Amino acid sequence: MKNSILFCLFFLTGMLTQAQLWTSYQLSVNGDTINCVDKKNLKQGKWVIRTEELRGEPGYEEEGIFVDDKKEGPWRRYNLQGDILAIEFYKWGNRDGKQQYFTMLGDLLREESWKAVNPENPYDTIDVPDLNNPMVTTSKIIKHEAAEVKNGSWKFYDPATGMILKTEFWVYGQKEKAGGGAATQPVSGDPAKATPKPKAVEDWEKKNAGKKKVTVRDGRTSGG
Numbered sequence: 001m002k003n004s005i006l007f008c009l010f011f012l013t014g015m016l017t018q019a020q021l022w023t024s025y026q027l028s029v030n031g032d033t034i035n036c037v038d039k040k041n042l043k044q045g046k047w048v049i050r051t052e053e054l055r056g057e058p059g060y061e062e063e064g065i066f067v068d069d070k071k072e073g074p075w076r077r078y079n080l081q082g083d084i085l086a087i088e089f090y091k092w093g094n095r096d097g098k099q100q101y102f103t104m105l106g107d108l109l110r111e112e113s114w115k116a117v118n119p120e121n122p123y124d125t126i127d128v129p130d131l132n133n134p135m136v137t138t139s140k141i142i143k144h145e146a147a148e149v150k151n152g153s154w155k156f157y158d159p160a161t162g163m164i165l166k167t168e169f170w171v172y173g174q175k176e177k178a179g180g181g182a183a184t185q186p187v188s189g190d191p192a193k194a195t196p197k198p199k200a201v202e203d204w205e206k207k208n209a210g211k212k213k214v215t216v217r218d219g220r221t222s223g224g
Helices: 002-021 199-207
Strands: 022-027 033-038 043-051 060-067 070-079 084-091 097-102 108-116 123-129 137-143 148-150 152-157 164-171
Antiparallel strands (some): 033 043, 123 137
């Protein structure tokens, strides 16, 4: 009897403490305090958010941490059957680092890479190659116009085999051309085909084939 009374006292004390800290909160099935809103009406701590199916769009549930009403750290999204759909990472409420997205069967579909921008300091310093000497770089200060920018490697997978279908490289929101070629790099494909010569060029080469010296008119006068 005494133990029961003590337990009730501790329980009531905990409830009063929570009421003083938060304007609203919930208790999970494990008894954890979740979905807290503080006195400034800001979301704090662990949250579990459920979105029901609407107008044909599938419902989902996501869980993670809020700091001052902004998502922070890892967030996981599941369908309403409990299957993983996405693993995202946040900083200052924006996506930052590697993000993973999955099919309804749990197969990896794509990996994205983002950089979150500090809202209090939207400027960043990057190294820019010298146009005349690629081996030399100079520092340049840039201002980000968006709260989050694509930055790093993006990979797209064949969910059936797990093989990478293509890779994209991004630098602060700009698609990078690897080796001077296209930024999108398919894993396999047809080799590059040579550009066919114009017919007039082929006729000229046939006509002058075997000649040691060919006079080419370049439009200059004899005195030039």
